[in-house]
Amino acid sequence: MSKKDIYEHLADIYWDASSKKRKKAEKYPKKFKSLFFISIAATLFLATALLIILKEKNTFLNSEIALVVSPEVVKINFHFDPARKESYSLDLNKLNLKRFNTLAFSAKRANFKDNIALRIEFTNAFKEKSEVYLKDIPHRWHDYKISFPEFKNISDWSNMTGLAFIIEEWNVKEKKGIVYLDNVRFLR
Template sequence: MDKKDIYEHLAKIYLDASLKKQEKSKKYSRSIKYVVLAAMVFLFALSASVFYSILKKKPFDSEVSLVLLPDVAKINYHFDPARKEIFSLNLNKLDLTRYSTLRFFVKKANYNNVISLRVEFTNNYKEKSEIYFKDLPARWQECTLNLSDFKHISDWSQMSNLAFAIEEWNVQEKRGIVYIDNVRVLK
């Protein structure tokens, strides 16, 4: 027997602390450290990839918008004499220079009717510009119009009016209903 074996035998009898148990406990503690480290690296990589995917996909709610009409507006038209039906929003000198897009939801009540909707901006300097949204859908559809497409408006700093109009010459039937909802401008 050499010294190591004698020491092991005495330690086993008197102290119950042998070198083999210490080596096993060191091996287990090292393996636990590696498992914990690997788990931490995995969790960090997972959270970084989730965070990156959230930043990459721009959520709908992250757009900066100014809601002009949160409720549903109803344009109920009945063209007995030749005229137009208008739903108008007073913008009260609203500054829209930092906004680029007008969005709203629109639908018609009668599926068979062919309707065109005129969207018109007016500023305090009496500049008017309109865009026609043709063939309104029978189900809710989001309409997106760039403010740069309103060519006759040169100054967006003092807007006075936003109007939605149904004109007699742009409808197939003389009676009907058009719904407009969630009118907003976006940056």
């Protein structure tokens, strides 16, 4: 063998080995690239699904801006022997509610068999009164959101003086009972 043959033989071995290395090196990035894109797609899909689920449950960053008026549970105990109505009133002390648009609270009745309608009444400094009736308060906690435009007789929300939750004798089935209110608040 001559020097030229030896060099050609070594060159063939070198080039052959280096081309095999390139082929191996090229195989791994293709696998990693596909796995990388699949993992990104799966992550985006799961993140989108999670956001949709949380948004539907209204737990997504709790976007309500609220003014809490009564955070404790309030008990309206009614017994209509001499009385014609029972109420729970909140003095709003000329509160400006122009920035808010919804009254929200939770309510339930104590007696499973009773059928109760609750009157919610707003009063402002100009003696304007407006009420909304909620029929059939459930025996389990239920969240209510009442939009301010439903209180049709209030024209000025800047000087609100009172909020009352009223149970009237003619709007209940039983003459004795209890209604619970919780988390009374104003929402934007």
